[in-house]
Amino acid sequence: SYVLTQPPSVSVAPGKTARITCGGNNIGSKSVHWYQQKPGQAPVLVIYYDSDRPSGIPERFSGSNSGNTATLTISRVEAGDEADYYCQVWDSSSDHKGVFGGGTKLTVL
Amino acid sequence: EVQLVESGGGLVQPGGSLRLSCAASGFTVSSNYMSWVRQAPGKGLEWVSVIYSGGSTYYADSVKGRFTISRHNSKNMLYLQINSLRAEDTAVYYCARAVISGLTNWFDPWGQGTLVTVSS
Numbered sequence: 001s002y003v004l005t006q007p008p009s010v011s012v013a014p015g016k017t018a019r020i021t022c023g024g025n026n027i028g029s030k031s032v033h034w035y036q037q038k039p040g041q042a043p044v045l046v047i048y049y050d051s052d053r054p055s056g057i058p059e060r061f062s063g064s065n066s067g068n069t070a071t072l073t074i075s076r077v078e079a080g081d082e083a084d085y086y087c088q089v090w091d092s093s094s095d096h097k098g099v100f101g102g103g104t105k106l107t108v109l
Numbered sequence: 110e111v112q113l114v115e116s117g118g119g120l121v122q123p124g125g126s127l128r129l130s131c132a133a134s135g136f137t138v139s140s141n142y143m144s145w146v147r148q149a150p151g152k153g154l155e156w157v158s159v160i161y162s163g164g165s166t167y168y169a170d171s172v173k174g175r176f177t178i179s180r181h182n183s184k185n186m187l188y189l190q191i192n193s194l195r196a197e198d199t200a201v202y203y204c205a206r207a208v209i210s211g212l213t214n215w216f217d218p219w220g221q222g223t224l225v226t227v228s229s
């Protein structure tokens with residue numbers, strides 16, 4: 001089955017840029033989606049189709065995907081961005097399954 | 110407003126069963142792909158199951174044969190029947206609409222989740 005690998009944690013100072021990676025075999029050939037989850041809350045979609053933002057998500061959130069790595073970039077990080085972030089793909093190659101990365105805890109210093 | 114509200118979680122003994130429900134508003138369940146995703150305490154997200162608009166169903170290997178996803182079209186409800194529960198099934202269970210585009214799906218929106226605890 002397809003595996004997505006994320007770093008367990010990323011730390012960034014307020015106002016700086018955070019980059020959270022999601023690794024997978026030839027992930028650039030798939031569409032990657034990203035979710036933000038704050039403590040005690042349900043996940044929220046922040047990026048879909050590699051780089052599209054749902055309405056209501058700030059332009060500071062952006063995404064890219066190429067080769068074996070997809071990246072969620074958060075510019076001008078704010079304290080309110082501190083959360084867990086998960087990448088996700090849909091694996092329809094062998095079976096119809098959703099696949100999530102292990103998640104990355106973003107800490108705003 | 111598009112909204113999902115889960116219910117039915119609780120404490121159940123190992124080997125027991127439970128039926129989770131998800132009430133949808135603002136859209137039609139039967140016209141969409143719908144999924145269940147779970148999260149064990151302190152752990153990451155794990156996809157569980159999907160039901161397509163045409164009725165096809167798919168499951169994670171970890172739950173195949175024990176969990177059954179279904180829907181009630183006139184009630185606009187999604188369900189997850191969970192049988193032969195194990196301690197490792199302890200988790201918050203979220204329902205989510207799976208938005209389809211080409212060969213990919215993403216999940217939006219999500220419900221608030223319902224906690225299932227398997228313990229004796």
